[in-house]
Amino acid sequence: MIAFVAFSLRRAWQGLWHNRLMSVAATATMVLMLALLSGLIILLTGLDATLKYVEQEVQVVAYLKDSANPQDVNLLETALGQMPQVTEVSYVSKDQALTDFLGRHPDEAEVVNSLPTNPLPASLQINLRDPNDYLDVAAYLRNQPPVDRVLNIKQTVDQMVTVIGILRAGGIGVLVVVGLIVLFIIVNTIRLAVVSRADEIEIMRLVGASDAFIRWPFIFEGALVGLFGALITIAVLWLGQGPITTVMADYFKVLPVEASATVGRDVALVVLGTGVGIGVLGSYLSIRSYLIR
């Protein structure tokens, strides 16, 4: 068994070396494809973070009656805080509302000051886990005694949910399509490498080599191409990490979203797994037609 693995590895290495040109071509293809794939994954991670942020921005705003009993308001706040759809509830008092308003519109200060009372209502601002829950929470709020009215942004929320849905699906769609193209190209590159050695395979069959002895060296070879391709890709990404993170950081500065700290590691793992996996799969598929019928 150990002898067999040693044999297969030795043959795989010989195969790579004797067919340097093919090996380099296959590895280069692998690097290009894996770089394409990881670039896409990084972009999509950014997109997803953005979408999450936008989703979290959806707030249900419930204006409270001036006559509302503070105790009822407190109870309502607690009840909301316990709803699974809700991530955060904050109470904005009448005074706070006024300060906020003046902060945004300093020109209006005179007009506001000339009024006998503060015209702005107190409100509850509720952050949602998922914008799709907007209607439920809004409906719940409308039936609560302290609530005067619920700010109606249903249409805006609906549009946003649709757009986000399309973007997500589109991202996954692009990833799947690119993934399939990558698979196709790599499998075909490896097939070329195998076909260029058809003579060798024919001789192996003629002298009575078993399928295992024919197949495994090629599978190891595919795995090695995948491994080298993946390592080179990771090295390239590592070197490009500086510029990439600068761009990404600028981007993430605009949106106060936490860039997932594990993006780098995740991408490296995906690259490694995809590289070796496709290398093995490519060899397996290519060698199949040469084995005993």
Next chain:
Amino acid sequence: MAMVSAVSSDSGPSQPRLPGTPGKPAGKPVRSRVVLAMEGVTKSYPNGKVALRGVDLVVPEGDFVFLVGPSGAGKSTIIKLLIRDEMATKGVVLLDGRDLARLKRKEVPRIRRKIGIVFQDFKLLPHKSVRENVAFALEVTGAPRRSIGPVVDRVLRVVGLTGQADQLPGQLSGGEQQRTAIARALVHNPRLFIADEPTGNLDPLISWEIIQLLLRINELGVTVLMATHNAEVVTALRKRVVALEDGRVVRDQTEAAYHRED
């Protein structure tokens, strides 16, 4: 079916009379082993081309058989059936007593090691030396590494290539390349040696050298089946000749001549 059992590896006295068995008078019970037997073999390729039609052929151990016939007669097809590269459409192919149609896929490599085979194009690996080309056949069949060297030395001695062991095929003459291929075909001590047009790419003098080598291998007890167009060689040697035409055996004679009509 009766014949099929009769030619199995432990064939009894009821064995059919075999053409071309020298020194074995008919009537006397013979216990010679049959290396290969085909009975009623028909082969049609997937494209509908019928390459063999009802071929019967029995070759006892130690025979030297020429397979002749015009181009497209089906000689190479017979060989492909014997190494189980192709399967018979109808009929039975027995190799060393084993029915190739009933062979499990896993058993095929083992059966192939009972056959040594060479072709017109020598099928050598260009980046490997003579020694490495020969050793390759042992490596890829899982021979222990230590056992490989002595076997390679022995077969290189048989074909007379000890001196060229470290040269690449590109540095050899055609005859030497074919002898390398023959050495490689001998590493598993085959029971049957098949040569498909082994001299097709060689000039007459070198061809004779190769034929001499095949005769020597035959003298060592290996059954030889050689497909050829070389009428001169066939006629001169007076061996058993099986002639094919359009997929049929039209002649099966011992000590025969061969005159090409194509």
